[in-house]
Amino acid sequence: MTDVLNRAEAPTTNEVQDAPAIGPEVTPAKTTWTRDGNEPDAAAPEPRRSTATIRTVDVIRLIGSAMAAVGFTSWLFFFALPLEGALGFVLITYGMFLLLFGILTGFDENRPTVRDRMASVVMHSLAFLLLLALFSVVIYTFGRGLEPLGFINFFTEDMSNAGPLDDLDRGGVLHAVVGTLIMISIALILTIPLGILTAIFLTEYPGRFARFVRTVVEAMTALPSIVAGLFVYAIIVQFGFTRSGFAAACAITVMMLPIVVRSADVVLRLVPSSLKEAARALGASTWRTVWTVTMPTARSGLTTAVILGTARGIGETSPVLLTAGATTFFNFNPFSGPMTSLPLTTFTFVKSPELNFIARGFGTAAVLMVLVVILFLIARAIGGRGPGQLSPRQQRSRSSASRNDDYRFRAKELGIARGTKSSALAPPAPEVPPPAVPPPSAPTDSIDQSTKD
Amino acid sequence: MAPQSEVALTAIDIVNDETAKAAEAPTDSPRTLSTKVDRPDAVFRWVARSGGTIVVTVMTLVGLFLLIRGFEAIQAAGPNFIVEQAWDPNSGTFGIAAVFMGTVFIALTAIFFALPLSFGTALYISEYAPQRIKPLLVTTVDLMAAIPSIVYGLWGFFFLSPLVLPLSQWLATYVGPWFPPFSVEGFDPSDPLATPTVFSASTFIAGIVVALMVAPITSSIMREVFQQAPLGEREGALALGATKWGMISSVVLPFGRGGIIGGTMLGLGRSLGETIAVFLIISPVFVIQPRILEKGGNSISALIALRYNEASAFEISALMAAGLALFIVTLIVNFGASTIVARSRSGSLGD
Numbered sequence: 001m002t003d004v005l006n007r008a009e010a011p012t013t014n015e016v017q018d019a020p021a022i023g024p025e026v027t028p029a030k031t032t033w034t035r036d037g038n039e040p041d042a043a044a045p046e047p048r049r050s051t052a053t054i055r056t057v058d059v060i061r062l063i064g065s066a067m068a069a070v071g072f073t074s075w076l077f078f079f080a081l082p083l084e085g086a087l088g089f090v091l092i093t094y095g096m097f098l099l100l101f102g103i104l105t106g107f108d109e110n111r112p113t114v115r116d117r118m119a120s121v122v123m124h125s126l127a128f129l130l131l132l133a134l135f136s137v138v139i140y141t142f143g144r145g146l147e148p149l150g151f152i153n154f155f156t157e158d159m160s161n162a163g164p165l166d167d168l169d170r171g172g173v174l175h176a177v178v179g180t181l182i183m184i185s186i187a188l189i190l191t192i193p194l195g196i197l198t199a200i201f202l203t204e205y206p207g208r209f210a211r212f213v214r215t216v217v218e219a220m221t222a223l224p225s226i227v228a229g230l231f232v233y234a235i236i237v238q239f240g241f242t243r244s245g246f247a248a249a250c251a252i253t254v255m256m257l258p259i260v261v262r263s264a265d266v267v268l269r270l271v272p273s274s275l276k277e278a279a280r281a282l283g284a285s286t287w288r289t290v291w292t293v294t295m296p297t298a299r300s301g302l303t304t305a306v307i308l309g310t311a312r313g314i315g316e317t318s319p320v321l322l323t324a325g326a327t328t329f330f331n332f333n334p335f336s337g338p339m340t341s342l343p344l345t346t347f348t349f350v351k352s353p354e355l356n357f358i359a360r361g362f363g364t365a366a367v368l369m370v371l372v373v374i375l376f377l378i379a380r381a382i383g384g385r386g387p388g389q390l391s392p393r394q395q396r397s398r399s400s401a402s403r404n405d406d407y408r409f410r411a412k413e414l415g416i417a418r419g420t421k422s423s424a425l426a427p428p429a430p431e432v433p434p435p436a437v438p439p440p441s442a443p444t445d446s447i448d449q450s451t452k453d
Numbered sequence: 454m455a456p457q458s459e460v461a462l463t464a465i466d467i468v469n470d471e472t473a474k475a476a477e478a479p480t481d482s483p484r485t486l487s488t489k490v491d492r493p494d495a496v497f498r499w500v501a502r503s504g505g506t507i508v509v510t511v512m513t514l515v516g517l518f519l520l521i522r523g524f525e526a527i528q529a530a531g532p533n534f535i536v537e538q539a540w541d542p543n544s545g546t547f548g549i550a551a552v553f554m555g556t557v558f559i560a561l562t563a564i565f566f567a568l569p570l571s572f573g574t575a576l577y578i579s580e581y582a583p584q585r586i587k588p589l590l591v592t593t594v595d596l597m598a599a600i601p602s603i604v605y606g607l608w609g610f611f612f613l614s615p616l617v618l619p620l621s622q623w624l625a626t627y628v629g630p631w632f633p634p635f636s637v638e639g640f641d642p643s644d645p646l647a648t649p650t651v652f653s654a655s656t657f658i659a660g661i662v663v664a665l666m667v668a669p670i671t672s673s674i675m676r677e678v679f680q681q682a683p684l685g686e687r688e689g690a691l692a693l694g695a696t697k698w699g700m701i702s703s704v705v706l707p708f709g710r711g712g713i714i715g716g717t718m719l720g721l722g723r724s725l726g727e728t729i730a731v732f733l734i735i736s737p738v739f740v741i742q743p744r745i746l747e748k749g750g751n752s753i754s755a756l757i758a759l760r761y762n763e764a765s766a767f768e769i770s771a772l773m774a775a776g777l778a779l780f781i782v783t784l785i786v787n788f789g790a791s792t793i794v795a796r797s798r799s800g801s802l803g804d
Contacts, residue, residue: 087620116696123581126573130672131590133665134597137608144611197504205501213505218791219784220512222719224726226754227515227783230776233761234518237769254515257508287497308599315601318728318754322761343603347729350607358611365604376596 058117061104069097094125138369145366147359154363159328159345164354173364175330176345179245180371182334183324183341184314186249191256191313192306199264199305200290203271214265220258228255229319236323243325245334248341251319260309267301268294300382307379311372317343342368516780523774526767534774540739540756542771549775554741555656555751556725556779562660562745563667563724568717570664571672575716578672579679580701591676598669606730609662614653614734617661621652621746629746637747654736656750662734663724671720674794678712679705715794722786726779728754753779 073093101121105114147168148154154172162171198217202210232251236243271294279289295302325338326348340348342364349361390398490498527534530547537548578590622640629636640651682705690700706713731752737759738749753775761772 087616088623091620112696112699116698119698119701120581123573123577126570127577127582127590130570130574130665130668131593134593134600134669136612137597137600137605137665140608140612141604194504194507197501198508201501201505205498209502210505213509215788215791216509216512218795219788221791222722222726222783222787223515224728224754224779224783226726226728226757227519227776227780230757230761230773231515231518234522234773237522237766238518254511257511261508285491285494285497287493290497311599315599315603317601317603318758321729321758343601343729346603346607347733350610350733362607365601365607368601369604372599372601373596376599380592 057108058105061101061117062121065097065100065104068100069093072096072100098122141362141365141369144359145362145364148363149366154360158330160330162328164352164357166356168356168359171360173342173345173360173367175328176340176342176364177367178330178332179324179339180314180341180368182332183245183249183252183320183339184310186246186334187252187256187313188306188310190249190253191260191309195257195260195306195309196264196302198261199268199302200294202261202265203268204286204290204294217258217261217265221262223255223258225255225316226318226322228252229322232319233322242336243323243338244336245324245331245339248320248324248339249334251323252313252316255316255319256309256313259312260305263305263308264302267298267305270301271297303382304379307375307382311375311379314341314375315343315368315372317347320344321347342371516777516784519773519777519780523770523772523777526771526774529767530771530774538740540760540771542768543765547771549753549778551739551741552751552753552756552775553778553782554743556753558656558743558745559660559663559727559731559735559750559752560721560724562656563663563727564717564721566661566664567668567671567720567724571668571675571716571720572713574668574672575675575679576701576705579676580697580705591673594669594672594676598673602666602727603729603733605662605666606733609658609665609730610733613662614658617658618649618652621655621657622649625652625746634743634745636744638744640747651748652746654734654748654750656735656742656745656747659731659734659750659752660745662730663727666727666730667720667723670723671716674716674719675709675712678709678716678794682708711793711796715790715792718786718790718793722783722790725783725786726754727752728758731755732758 070093073089073096076092077089098118098121102114102118105117109117151168151172153169155177156174157170157172158175159171159173160175198213202214202217229251231254232247235241236247241247275293275297276289279293284292320341321344324340324344326340326344327338328340331337331339346361346364346368349357349364352358352361526542526547529545530537533546534548536550537546538551540547540552574594578587578594582590624635625637625640626642637651641647686704686708687700690704691697695703732755735750735752735755736748737751737755739751742750757772757776760768764772
């Protein structure tokens with residue numbers, strides 16, 4: 001798509017520049033592209049037009065104005081004005097750069113072209129700035145977390161025998177890892193059935209109530225996590241429970257549920273209705289259609305929805321802060337006693353003024369981030385495909401199942417049926433209908449997918 | 454079948470005699486249409502519906518429980534709950550004016566930074582980025598949306614704060630005198646010994662960190678809407694001689710207006726509720742403090758995280774009431790946002 005656009009773009013901008021200056025009516029001889037083919041140079045080979053989207057003159061302008069901006073700002077900072085600070089230097093340099101680039105382009109080009117180049121530069125730099133900031137978040141956390149990560153006890157001990165002044169060779173965060181895993185498992189046990197069931201309800205039984213549910217879920221997707229924690233805290237206070245891992249898991253569930261429902265709903269809506277209609281036409285009931293057609297088709301998307309919800313749930317601090325209590329001991333029982341999680345441990349570590357504790361905090365944050373990134377990458381690997389698109393392995397198993405069916409049907413036609421019980425409506429082997437994409441194009445699709453990933 | 458042929462009859466009238474005769478035939482009486490639901494299906498329907506009901510119930514309970522627990526405090530404070538700035542429930546004078554305005558200031562600062570950043574990133578990914586690295590960029594931005602907020606908080610507190618101080622000082626010195634939000638009390642630009650500590654732990658820094666947290670989400674929503682801009686109209690604009698920016702501003706942006714507004718509001722909703730990053734960075738004060746560069750600010754969620762632990766029963770009730778206020782505000786903002794995004798997806802705003 002963008003290929004087409006890019007190709008179309010180079011000539012159009014040339015036209016815009018040239019149109020007022022030359023104009024085909026005024027000097028038709030100069031242009032090789034007029035319609036009346038009487039030009040003297042019609043026979044001459046047309047020079048090949050460049051379709052590149054990056055123009056040399058633009059690159060030269062960029063470099064030139066960048067150098068000028070750096071030079072000018074250095075002069076401002078070191079000689080002319082009493083300015084200081086790295087951030088200020090960068091900001092002023094960038095402003096100067098934009099100004100100079102605009103002026104430089106304005107020498108040769110007309111107004112729309114200048115605007116186009118400026119917009120392009122601004123968009124590139126905004127995207128670069130955001131990505132840079134995000135990378136710096138990740139790299140900074142890892143960089144400072146590296147020190148405690150070097151100690152093996154960081155992964156094998158809890159903090160019960162490490163005092164505030166102890167070095168990094170005592171104490172670890174295994175209790176937080178255990179706590180996180182227990183909490184997220186309980187949350188998932190609650191979230192997965194409820195979330196996917198609700199998403200199925202939204203897609204399979206549309207109506208006024210489903211619309212209402214969808215509205216509520218959408219409004220709740222960005223429910224402040226502290227409110228989810230406060231809600232469970234209110235229940236604890238109301239009924240006289242104590243804080244526990246289970247309470248924290250409930251808070252995480254309240255927060256994750258709308259996220260999972262919403263993304264599962266989106267995925268289920270993408271299942272082609274022709275597949276569902278085919279199942280119905282074969283006489284399948286609603287739940288049979290859902291179980292054997294809709295869910296398998298959307299499996300990768302559903303998995304992604306759940307994993308992305310998990311990644312969010314794992315990283316939330318505030319619901320756990322209010323409901324789990326905090327502890328430095330191992331606690332394997334989610335129903336009694338306080339429990340802690342990775343983000344909560346990070347939080348308690350960095351609140352301490354001790355440098356070792358802050359280092360431990362960064363280490364815990366790094367562990368947490370690794371966990372989230374792994375979950376995310378798994379989600380991408382599974383969910384990169386749309387509904388109905390198959391991985392090569394699934395493709396092979398589908399086609400072998402289909403061959404078996406073909407063989408079976410032929411055998412039946414020839415009167416050498418193996419079993420007498422097989423009925424035409426419910427063949428035992430093909431639980432799932434053939435892939436949505438026709439067989440010849442399917443392998444290329446999956447290859448594309450794998451190269452993209 | 455039968456009703457349909459009757460309708461056809463009224464439309465075509467007498468012209469077609471044969472159909473009329475067929476309709477008059479006594480054997481073709483109207484069939485009653487009914488859906489026969491067998492037992493497993495009925496059960497499934499009931500289970501699915503109850504799943505939806507449970508989700509709605511849980512979500513309603515969130516509001517209900519906060520209301521029940523917070524009612525005592527709201528009743529005790531009366532209308533003062535909205536206008537009072539101090540937070541001292543045990544002596545009876547408390548209100549959410551300061552924390553609520555603090556929340557709004559942080560959210561607005563965050564949106565001020567997040568809007569251009571996410572807009573530029575979304576436009577870059579959907580329009581400018583080379584085809585080959587586009588999926589990678591999409592994945593990166595989505596991954597950033599999943600990074601825990603505590604990580605952003607750490608980064609903001611330890612890395613960004615010291616970097617921003619000179620900028621804050623510069624803004625306070627040169628912009629502050631004629632732009633009140635940038636003025637700082639107790640800072641004298643002419644004093645060579647002035648420390649930049651008055652600028653630490655400010656709304657400004659918290660806002661920047663929250664901006665980075667919401668920018669990936671906002672950007673991802675905007676990008677989705679931008680990419681749906683119709684190809685035919687894009688190519689039409691280019692064919693008429695538009696530059697790339699001309700095409701974007703005349704096709705993509707009008708089409709994606711709903712996405713921009715909705716994504717921004719969704720980001721606003723997220724930044725209103727952000728807790729940990731704000732809690733780590735800001736130093737809490739209980740007055741309405743519109744000077745965003747100055748040390749001190751507050752937010753409802755930070756207040757809850759700060760006070761819940763050593764609170765009396767009544768103070769807990771007050772915190773619940775504050776949580777209820779936050780809940781209602783974010784609900785309104787999110788609801789508006791999702792309505793706008795949903796409408797823009799169906800293309801009804803894309804004129």
